[in-house]
Amino acid sequence: MTPPPSSHLDSNQCAILALWYEVNASLSAYHKLLSAFGGAQQAWEAGFEAWQALGIHAAHLARHKNKEQTSASIDRIEQALTAGQYQLIFADQSEFPAQLLQIYDPPPLLFCRGNINRLQQAQIAIVGSRKPTAHAQKTTFDIAQYLAQTGYVVTSGLAMGVDKQAHLGALAQTDSDYQGRTVGVMGTGIEVFYPNHHDKLFSQIIEQGGCIISELLPHTQPHKHTFPRRNRLVAGLSLATIVTEATIKSGS
Structure with a gap:
């Protein structure tokens, strides 16, 4: 299963955003998932049991199980991007501030205005x-x-x-x-x-x-x-x- 398509976001960006939503922006959980599965897409596509085996928090597990809610959240963000309410930049984009990649726990994305x-x-x-x-x-x-x-x-x-x-x-x-x-x-x-x-x-x-x-x-x-x-x-x-x-x- 893949996150919903977006005119602003490619599939990997959608996966990053989906993960960020499901772990409720927990840096430790996000980086644990990326380390375990090798990438956002693989981590997001991993099943409930695989997440559970990593000791991911119960609240994150519940969100991961509810894909419809995740899709709805991404849709809302997509609508806001389309409306120009804010911008979204990811850590692998040139617009992302390089100095933040040097800190201990860098964010995977930034919402900007x-x-x-x-x-x-x-x-x-x-x-x-x-x-x-x-x-x-x-x-x-x-x-x-x-x-x-x-x-x-x-x-x-x-x-x-x-x-x-x-x-x-x-x-x-x-x-x-x-x-x-x-x-x-x-x-x-x-x-x-x-x-x-x-x-x-x-x-x-x-x-x-x-x-x-x-x-x-x-x-x-x-x-x-x-x-x-x-x-x-x-x-x-x-x-x-x-x-x-x-x-x-x-x-x-």
Whole structure:
């Protein structure tokens, strides 16, 4: 059995997406399946018992058994791609940021909105407190603006506080050659804005030529485990990371 045909996706891409859906974007389960079967197509076509023998989680097994649900999920993504709601790039495509292939657990795909060319450019991450002091907010904004003016892309996690000021600083350009030099990495699915009141920031990044990405399935809601995953992508994309202000035990 093969995944449903797609005008956007070839059979191997459909298989990758089907696997990603059935393991609910679990990196460990996904890479275990690829290692065991040698490829996405073979892993997806493997039977329930073969997955069970690998110790795959019961919830993943249940999704793997329900092929109709998998096909429906791929259909929804295909419809969104056709409508231009977002883009989808895979790890073996030239558009995929090569630096992410060097991290310990690279994502097999990225959902994107905006200018994906930003992912190929030299990036510096700026992260820190969600409740920064006024001094830290100004410092963050100024550093981000300076980095964008010197040709770097400022990458951050779209959170409140330091993250927001990093994105805004990078966007605060009057020179068209340096506008939109920012990448936002989501801790949710590409269709879920979080924090909710940051929808204007999301729109501003996209409209000014920046890019927003997520490795998670489109409707994934915020959860405590999704933000460390986001953080590894922020760091993995970047040549260096600047922490402008944070507590000793912060996520930054």
